Amino acid sequence: MITEAGDSSNRPVRRQSLAVGVATGLYGISFGALAVAAGLTLWQTVALSVLMFTGGSQFAYVGVIGAGGGGPAAVGAATLLGARNGVYGLQLAGALRPRGWRRLVAAHLTIDESTAVSVAQRGRAHQRLGFWLTGSAVFVFWNVMTAAGALLGDRLGDPSRYGLDAMAAAAFLALLWPRLTRREPQVVAVGAAVVAVVCVPVVPAGLPVLVAAVVALAVAAVDRRPTRPEESEPVRHVEDPS
Amino acid sequence: MTAWAWVLVACAAAYVVKLLGYLVPDDLLDHPVVVRVSGLLPVALLAALVAVQTVAGPHGTVVLDARLAGVAVAVVALLVRAPFLVVITLAAAAAAGLRALGWAA
Numbered sequence: 001m002i003t004e005a006g007d008s009s010n011r012p013v014r015r016q017s018l019a020v021g022v023a024t025g026l027y028g029i030s031f032g033a034l035a036v037a038a039g040l041t042l043w044q045t046v047a048l049s050v051l052m053f054t055g056g057s058q059f060a061y062v063g064v065i066g067a068g069g070g071g072p073a074a075v076g077a078a079t080l081l082g083a084r085n086g087v088y089g090l091q092l093a094g095a096l097r098p099r100g101w102r103r104l105v106a107a108h109l110t111i112d113e114s115t116a117v118s119v120a121q122r123g124r125a126h127q128r129l130g131f132w133l134t135g136s137a138v139f140v141f142w143n144v145m146t147a148a149g150a151l152l153g154d155r156l157g158d159p160s161r162y163g164l165d166a167m168a169a170a171a172f173l174a175l176l177w178p179r180l181t182r183r184e185p186q187v188v189a190v191g192a193a194v195v196a197v198v199c200v201p202v203v204p205a206g207l208p209v210l211v212a213a214v215v216a217l218a219v220a221a222v223d224r225r226p227t228r229p230e231e232s233e234p235v236r237h238v239e240d241p242s
Numbered sequence: 243m244t245a246w247a248w249v250l251v252a253c254a255a256a257y258v259v260k261l262l263g264y265l266v267p268d269d270l271l272d273h274p275v276v277v278r279v280s281g282l283l284p285v286a287l288l289a290a291l292v293a294v295q296t297v298a299g300p301h302g303t304v305v306l307d308a309r310l311a312g313v314a315v316a317v318v319a320l321l322v323r324a325p326f327l328v329v330i331t332l333a334a335a336a337a338a339g340l341r342a343l344g345w346a347a
Contacts, residue, residue: 188289197293
């Protein structure tokens with residue numbers, strides 16, 4: 001629906017999407033086990049992964065419930081953590097330009113991983129492919145693994161034992177790497193990383209990424225020259241996929 | 243309200259937040275300032291995700307553990323132009339290995 005399936009230039013995007021989907025999805029085991037331990041039923045746990053579908057917020061929700069907190073506190077913590085998804089949506093809306101029902105589905109799949117793979121691509125076609133494939137792959141693996149974790153508890157072990165947390169960090173880095181060829185993106189990257197780390201102890205989890213986005217705003221404010229064409233396609237209305 | 247009701251309220255709130263960005267009109271998305279910022283935003287978001295995923299621990303702590311070693315290995319792999327799957331596999335193997343040996347948390 002988005003690009004020709006046989007296009008060999010799609011292969012790296014597909015590989016990245018699937019790898020990120022598997023690595024992230026496996027953490028669904030942790031979530032499922034934790035949610036049931038916190039007192040949620042199997043179906044409430046499954047509902048959170050299917051309907052909320054944003055890992056950080058889900059962990060926050062069951063964390064508050066598990067600690068004896070009430071519904072409003074859990075909703076507040078989860079929503080605060082999900083705030084960055086709104087910025088992701090803003091960024092992706094410009095690149096994906098989804099219309100009609102696709103916009104509603106795209107919103108649901110808007111999470112760290114689908115955004116990361118999409119924005120790392122050059123060209124609209126690959127940005128779309130990366131978003132939809134990664135979002136779908138994470139959705140499938142995350143939900144299957146949530147159910148597995150809820151049913152089996154901790155018997156499957158902590159995913160970090162297999163280095164999956166380091167794998168996720170390395171995947172984000174590998175997506176970032178090709179963009180670091182010029183001075184400006186290097187400055188933005190270092191600035192954003194430093195700001196994010198400084199924010200970790202200060203603001204609630206999930207917000208450091210949002211605060212770090214301000215670095216992009218700051219650099220844009222200092223240097224108003226338009227982004228060079230090779231790093232960002234001119235914004236234009238491309239073919240409507242519907 | 244019941245536990246179920248709160249679960250559904252939280253899910254609805256998460257979805258509304260996700261949808262908000264998509265409801266911004268195209269005219270605004272095409273504005274030069276927005277285009278300029280969205281050219282820089284991917285780098286900022288990716289770099290922040292790398293940083294947080296590497297050092298953020300539970301309850302707002304900054305933790306230096308096997309993840310950092312995994313990312314260091316990934317940097318070396320990227321410098322020698324290893325493919326994506328090799329980079330992330332080496333990072334996972336390095337972190338898992340250090341943990342198995344008990345050399346890092």
